Amino acid sequence: MGYTTLFSTLTNLKSIAAVANFNSSIGDCDDYKALICFSMRGGNDSFNLLTPFKDSGETDTQYDVYSAMRTDLALGLNDLTELTVNNPLNGRLAIPNYINGMKTMYDEGDLAFLANVGSLVVPIANRDEYYTEIAKPLGLYSHSDQQMHWQTANPAVRTNKGWGGLMSEMTNQSSCNTAVSVNISLNGTNVFQTGNDAFSYVIHHTNGSTGIRNYGNGGGFNNARDMAMDNILDHDFQDAFKNAYVSTIKDSNDTHLLFSSSIDSVNLTQTYGDSRLEQSFAMIAKTILAANSSTPLSNMKRQIFYVDLGGFDVHDEVLVSQQDSLTLINSALSSFRQEMITAGLHDKVTTFSISEFGRTLTSNGQGSDHGWGGNQFLMGGAVNGNKVYGEYPADLNYNSSLELGGGVYIPTMSADMYFAELALWFGVPKTDLPIILPNISEFYDIFSNENPLGLLS
């Protein structure tokens, strides 16, 4: 869908209704909140992020099945740090030693994991049900489709409207600061932040926003160019198309000037590594600080960030490559969290991970292949951390009830449940959840008094 005027009109009407509701539940302009969607592109091999555990010498444990199925990809007991686990049904779980910063966040209640979460259209209880006509996500195991599904929360269709973009349209910033889009991306335009009209304001991890090149930099050429451009972009061409063209460029350049001056006026207190990911989190931190101090960005009540890290599609060399990636994440999150704590914004900022699919538990000899359910994490002061939410597959063996071959598992939790928690925290009223998460009612009663998972407070 998404193709006809009629349809867009209906959607717009819904959005307008939603805005009305939303206003009633959202606070003043100083009620700031930010969501950071962190995408691990390529499909994180998350069986090595959240791993079964045992004491050495024990036998017949979940870890033994994991180890036997994973063969050369299994992490050794010495490579792992055990987590305190709230749900005894999940058995003992651990994370790699090299993300010790995340372990600290977990222990201190700022970080939680979600077990075996994935895109679903409707709940699928087991493999028997899977092999029926039951609705399944389009293009399972395909990167492009599954990335889209995580970003649209609408895996039954291919749409380019994302739940972040749709949610941003419900925030109705009009009474507050509308200078810059609610949606800011560190990695280009993306489906997650695309709504009916909303789209990403794209910034660079070190340079920030982009304006007309060399504008205001001086010199004979630039000065002459700036003057001509200023005049042309300000001109009324008596032509709606031409005016729309020049005003878009002018507004964009003005936004850049405003954004960059705001960013330049704040100082970070933490140090960040040089990698693109760490620098991206530094830039996000600057943007958040600018929105919460006296700059042209102040008074933004909501921000949604998108940042991604590629390189997870590791059909070979999984262990080395994944350690590199997760170490970067650990470092970026550690600096960023400290920054938010120092600024007193820790409770207002939540970072959550997505990745298009988990990978096969089994090895292809060097790496793992495309799977389905996987493990995710979220971090922030509002997170009810020190917990693993959801159900880790109780039986990892071949032909167990969730296993679809090669160590691919049917998700035991829909990504919708995860997103619903984030949306509720952001301020979306429960009954409006279907506007951004069209299938949520398959998994959760939006009239219930209980939150879907209790992830955030």
Add this chain to the structure above:
Amino acid sequence: MKKTVLFFLSLVLGFSAIAQDYIGSGNVPVITTTSSTEIGFNADNVLSGNGLEADAYDASRFLSQSTFVYLEEDVDMLSDGNYEAWIDAQIALPTTYISPTHQVEFEEARDIFYANGGVDYYGPSDKHFNYAWWTVALTAEDQLRHRVALALSEIFVISGNSDLGAFGEGLSDYYDKLLDGSFGNFRDLIEDVTYHPCMGYYLSHLNNHKTVGNIRPDENYAREIMQLFTIGLFELNNDGSYVLENGEPVPTYDNEDIKEFAKVFTGLKGGGWDEDSNNTGIPPFGAGIFGISKTDPMVPDESKHEPGIKYLLNGATTNSDTNGDITNALDNLFNHPNVGPFIARLLIQKLIKSNPSPAYINRVATVFNGTGGGERGNMAEVVKAILLDEEARQASYQLDEDAARMKEPIVRYAQIVGLLDRDNPSGNLWNNGFNYQDEMGQYPMQSPTVFNFFLPDYQPGALYGLYAPEFQVFNTRTSINWVNFIHTWVVWETLFYDWENNTENVYVDYTNYDQQVQRVEEYINFFDKMFTHGTLDDFTRQEIRTAINSVGWDNGKAKIGLYLILTSPAYTIQR
């Protein structure tokens, strides 16, 4: 100034004097005029005052609607206004296919890679398709066919922005089918598209299995061929307006229809093996896109095709084998009265204007329908009808508020590269260009979804009530990127970056422009004629003139002039 006004009047009235050569210019794509002094402000009066430039402007405008590359000699030639003869000649030209160029350029790029000590060259991939696309777009004689094929690639969407990106030969072969379809019959086009393994992969009717127990056929292709490729969501009158019942549009199909068509598109498997697979013969049902040929049309496996009767649209049925059912279903769709107005509107939007009048759609759809003795679905006739229609050609329509179209990013780029003098040390026209997709939102065969880069019904808020599809990819980010791409091209002089150590880059050659800009008005006039078809308004012209005169060195003057003409709304907004 008075004479300039006269000129515009002459354009509006469709002034039709016999074309004369532009003052001092020869048949080369650069100005070689030898006017002796700085002509200054009066020059545009002199040039436009003779009234004869109108035909050249009109020819330049026509070529910008129908080609990627046009030079001054083409404009001169077409200033006789005989566009129909030009179109006929274009249609008669042999097709310049992408695939042969793709293969040659892949091998050459691979050899460069190995010669530099590389191991394990990746491809052919969409990168090599990109190289070939640019080479062919900029050099093919059959420009009109290529311009139409790009439009078709935005209707019958498959994308390298998926796993298909790994199969340059598949993308090239698919594009060749669109080139066939540009002047062929629409019925053949939808058959070629339906059987192509890359489409089979993209919309998942490759290895689509008949009903087994509770597993039902995949509905993806069934839905999109109706919604996007042939008839659309609602019943249309021949002028493109909705048929209304009780004031409501009438859906063309429902979910039951989709289920029936899904049964039709079962039983297709790969038509051959991939060269690298070391297998021979026909692959078994279930062999995936990585193993099978990306160019051989899919073939039936009758044991996997849904048996029994399938209910098509408008009361028709089919109960045959795979090919028989598909033939009947494609015939059923092809003969649906929606196809003419549906396709007419989409193609007009991509070539002429975003808001064609119902009368215009009706005229083109009538040609599609073959009413009056023509062949139904004759695309050459449809293209001709679109380009020669009074609403496309007559000046009286051009000043209507809704007569405009934002030229799409890829066409803007191609026409700049096509026209400018190039310094091309390697002789190759290779452009990796992937950043253009990310930063501008459009690149050939890289759509983010089957819904194309932008939707035909997109209405930006600033154009209340008007359609302007291309504005969907013109936003805070892409608008700035557009200005900065022009900076990269004409100030930094780099038109193309390749991915072969930048040994194959293409640059702008300023040798002639540095000379010509010394006569400011002629310089502006030349690019106004070529890039903005005489529509550069006095205000913009004065700004450009001032900027050129305030820069102290010739190369700077030449660059700032080009930069401002290309960033001006007159270039991007086509009227």
